[in-house]
Amino acid sequence: MSSCGHDHHSHGLTGQTLAAELGAADARCAEAGQKLTAPRRRVLEQLLEAGQPVKAYDLIATFAADAPAKPPTVYRALDFLSKQGFAHRIESLNAYVACRHAAGEGPANHAAAFLICDCCGATREIDPAVLDSIETAAKAPGFTIQSVTIEAHGLCADCA
Ligand SMILES: [Zn+2]
Numbered sequence: 479m480s481s482c483g484h485d486h487h488s489h490g491l492t493g494q495t496l497a498a499e500l501g502a503a504d505a506r507c508a509e510a511g512q513k514l515t516a517p518r519r520r521v522l523e524q525l526l527e528a529g530q531p532v533k534a535y536d537l538i539a540t541f542a543a544d545a546p547a548k549p550p551t552v553y554r555a556l557d558f559l560s561k562q563g564f565a566h567r568i569e570s571l572n573a574y575v576a577c578r579h580a581a582g583e584g585p586a587n588h589a590a591a592f593l594i595c596d597c598c599g600a601t602r603e604i605d606p607a608v609l610d611s612i613e614t615a616a617k618a619p620g621f622t623i624q625s626v627t628i629e630a631h632g633l634c635a636d637c638a
C-alpha cells in the first residue's frame with residue numbers, strides 16, 4: 479500500500495493517555511446514565527490504540543488475546559460507541575474510527591467530516607463547515623437530518 483517511501487507510523491494512544499481516555503469515557507457514560515460495559519470499553523480501547531480507521535472484522539479478530547470475539551458483541555459495542563459520539567463509522571472504508579473529541583467532550587451522534595489519506599490511512603476528523611448549508615437546504619423540503627458524515631479521500635501532507 480505504501481508508495482510514498484516514508485514510514486507510516488501509528489498515531490494511536492498508549493499507556494497513560496489511553497488509560498485517561500478510557501477513564502473519561504467511563505465517567506461520561508455514567509453521567510449519561512449509560513454503562514461502558516467490558517465489550518464496549520474493549521472496542522473503544524482498540525479504536526484508540528489504532529488511531530486510524532479499523533474494520534470490524536479486525537476488531538473481532540483482535541478483541542481478545544485467546545480467541546476472536548462473537549461478531550454481534552463487537553457490532554453492538556460499535557453501535558453504542560457511534561451513538562454516544564465516541565466513534566464514527568467511515569462508510570467508504572467500511573471501518574470505524576475513534577472520535578477526535580476527547581472522551582466526554584464530543585456531543586452524542588454529532589456530524590463529522592473526515593480527511594482520509596489513501597496512502598497511509600491517516601484519518602483526520604475536521605469540523606464539517608458545510609453542515610450549516612446542508613441543514614438549511616434540508617429545511618425547505620422539511621427533511622429531518624439524523625446523521626451526516628462527510629468523507630474526503632486524498633493524500634496527507636506527509637504522503638503528498
Ligand atoms: Zn467526532
Ligand SMILES: [Zn+2]
Nearest residue numbers: 595598634637
Ligand atoms: Zn498519508
Ligand SMILES: [Zn+2]
Nearest residue numbers: 482597598637
Ligand atoms: Zn504515505
